Amino acid sequence: MPVRNLEPPIRAAWFDLNSAKAGKRSIRQNGYGLTPSEIGRYQPKPWSILTRSYAANRVASTYLFWGREGLGHWPLALSFAALLNCRGSDKSKDKPCGECDPCRQIGALGFAGLHIIVPITSHKNMNEAIDLTNEILDEKRKEPFRIISSAAQTTIPIDLARETRGRLALKAEPGIRRVVLFYQMEKMLHASADALLKMIEEPPLDTTLILTTASPDMLLPTIQSRAQKIRLDRIPDEAIQHYLIERYHQEEGKALRLARLSEGNLGVALDMVEGESDGDELSQRAIGFLLFKSMFLDSSPTAASHVVELLAGNDRSQAEDMLRLWQSLIRDCAHYAATGDTEQIVNSDFRPDIIAFARRFERTEAVSTITAAIKNTLADIRLNVHIPTAIVALVLKVREAIGAAR
Known part of the structure; x- marks a missing residue:
């Protein structure tokens, strides 16, 4: 489902703390700031793998990001999408500029070549599916490391998988590398997985599929075998501490303790912070x-x-x-x-x-x-x-x- 066909996204922009200190502050309208270049602080090894493949012109057609929910699947995928479409950097760079139109649009989830499919609750029609999807996208705009959960059962339904497959059959716009993010793949219905498998077996031109999951064993073996697996690691305690201090104004000592208690999972640390506040x-x-x-x-x-x-x-x-x-x-x-x-x-x-x-x-x-x-x-x-x-x-x-x- 192309994000551009959803309701107008909340405007946002990548915000670089280092640039701000140097007086080069980007627009920041939604209260959240994480630059594409910052993802390397939280997932250095996965980001290094992705940037090396980009520099060597060996970008895979399908990636599988796996690891515990809350480790950064979402921001890692968006940062890579920005790198693939950045107009302000070249192959020698290991990060997108964060300032060009594609970088800013991807940060706002409003880029024409960005397609995001997320698990949603039962719906009656496509319009309702769009509304449910937008609710999740709004949450992720506000906080990309947030762990999204629901008391009701959620799935990636067949109609969304087919709709995405149909759109990808069209030729990509010139200069755009399309990125399709299937979030929480373990919640995809088997019928939807069959439709996805056809996309993986015959990947569209100028398109990269990114699948994320906390449980790779729940995916079809054929999907696992055809994707390049990238495991997300435990986030360094110091990185979580920095995030909690800068974004949530936590006291230094407490932020470090929360980082340790979260066992290197920023999403879990955020749950604890928000639990205390509400x-x-x-x-x-x-x-x-x-x-x-x-x-x-x-x-x-x-x-x-x-x-x-x-x-x-x-x-x-x-x-x-x-x-x-x-x-x-x-x-x-x-x-x-x-x-x-x-x-x-x-x-x-x-x-x-x-x-x-x-x-x-x-x-x-x-x-x-x-x-x-x-x-x-x-x-x-x-x-x-x-x-x-x-x-x-x-x-x-x-x-x-x-x-x-x-």
């Missing part, structure tokens, strides 16, 4: 789980203080909710360790991690010690003890019990 229950649940994981993964002496600092001071309700979540997670881990039964896992949204952590709860003594420690801490909190002190003491007890169980 009190979203699901985001608070995600934060509670990440703090739970940190007790296993963060071996630094300051791990306990990190947990406290990410809680809202003496917010008794938040602390109690977090500890109750921990109790439930421990029950799940202990149950799976004893039975291997995944169907009875209560916190099914965290199932893969629960399975991974379960081995640490094979000893009933450790489970009993940790369960009692959390129960006692909950009781202490209700008696108006100093919450940060109580949480630090609990984390130290849990880590001691975990260490003894190894």
